[in-house]
Amino acid sequence: MSDVILMSIYIFVLAIFIGFEVITKVPPLLHTPLMSGSNAISGITVVGALLSTGAGHTTLATALGLFAIIFATVNVVGGFMVTDRMLDMFKKEKNK
């Protein structure tokens, strides 16, 4: 197994551990924004879509990539905006 693949696996496994650590500390209050926010982050696929489309290969490959960009961008932009809308609503009691 080449070094590159091995390193990628290391990164993957470590990232999983980090993911577990980060999430256990979120209170139920924020679970919905969390789901929405992490969903937006999964739109990172857009980076892959950009590379696929931009490589300038066959028309089919470019077309598939184009749709991938559109879907992933909707996921990202829509996801972050919706999360922001939700978070905007959490405010402590206005005391002044």
Added chain:
Amino acid sequence: MATITNLVYLLSAALFYFGLKNLGSPKTARHGNGLAMLAMLLAVIITLLSRQILDFTYIIVGLVVGSLIGIIVAKKVQMTAMPQMVALFNGLGGAASTLVASSEYFQLSTQPEMNVLATLALSIFIGTITFTGSLIAFAKLQGLMKGAPITYGGQHILNGIMVVGTIVLGTLFVMEPDNFNLLLGILVLSAILGVTSVIPIGGADMPVVISLLNSYSGLAAAATGFVISNNVLIISGALVGASGLILTNIMCVAMNRSLTNVLFAAVGTESDDSGGGSTEKKQVTRYTAEDAVVIFDNAESVIIVPGYGLAVAQAQHALQEMAQILMDRGMNVRYAIHPVAGRMPGHMNVLLAEANVSYDLLEEMDAINDDFKNTDVVLVIGANDVTNPVARYKKDSALYGMPILNVDEARTVMIIKRSLSPGFAGEENPLFYDEKTMMLFGDAKKMVTEIVQVLKG
């Protein structure tokens, strides 16, 4: 250039980590989201600058169209439709993974490495299941299809066969990458599996499903990352995959049901709101808004238990108005949020926040459950199963073992509901027939508005 790109990717990943971390506290949550947005922007920009991109025309088109759609949809969606929106966006992310993997297939070198082929097939598998599964979740929540589980003989065996079939096709594909039909077969089987895995799950369990699908879309992104050897996809995909899994686990623990039970046991019946559910005729007295106010006049403490019915009736603003009047009169008002109330974890919190309810009045179940016995009034609005005492003792019930809110320990219980029909678990709630329970039948918004008017007048 590649070094700089990878360093920026590392920065993006770090910012995603801090973003998710900051989502852990209401004070920093907004910043967390901002950091994640920044991370995404950095990753996109550095990719565009990385000189691996030769043709910008389609890219610009794609980014612009996607952004417009995302902005319009995000601005227009109602807060109550949030769960199905997350499902939809999630599905699109899964589809994107499948599309990228497919595009990469047509750009493969003549001697593709085995791990690239394997992760390509895996990407398509996970991405497509996520896509169709999310569409079903969306349809169930949006009411486009019935929420009750759809079961048929041998479905689990059939699903199992399809999974095995996909693995077989995947293995064959790795050995014979020129055979596009193998990949097509994986695509079709995955699409079917996404549907057949989600339709037997009742609408009330959709939060768990969405959380799981969220995790899958992260894993799909990570798999795609392996295909194109892109680190930011691998790291971020793994982060999202892990976080979705933990959240799914938290939700199952809160329902005291195992994940296998949720996914395979087809729990739930058609929620019948036309008013039938009880086979025996039991005595239930209908109370009015005036009766409720009399109770409030003599009470010092109230705990409000919101449920999905509150969201459906859009009664959260009227509820806040009522709560404010009671607080102005010196009553101690708090909200008890059960972990699975509503359609998504934290759904009730978001709904109440929209109505400007201060979040320090919201209490989690564990924090407030002992206080019910010292509370004068409990107002249950649009919630049912989370208050059902049957969960404590009825061993053959779907609810058995689920931790519930101890509303029956309070002095008076007021329940606002449209009818006596059971909740999603199909279990009758003996609380309705208890002597100290006052049933206020009607639409939540109308009833609460009536109470407000009586309180004011």
